[in-house]
Amino acid sequence: MSGFEFLKPGVVLGSILYAVIGVLVFWLSFVIIDKLTPYKLWEEIVEQKNMALAIVVAAMCISIGMIVAAAIH
DSSP: OOOGGGGGGHHHHHHHHHHHHHHHHHHHHHHHHHHHSSSSSSHHTTOOOOOHHHHHHHHHHHHHHHHHHHHHH
8 A cells, every 4th residue: 555655644744845835936036036126027028929938038047947846855
């Protein structure tokens, strides 16, 4: 039965907790970077259709996600 160890309630709740913490850290990082830039990232990407900025923000999101995943793992 050791093959189903990942289904234990403690393991599932721990995974959910780490996922929530990871999303919160990711969101907080995005908000901080948005405040540090001289313009609003979301408005610039969505309303102004700034593709270069969208690529930079996507790279930032991937890198923050990798850092959070490595910290949780």
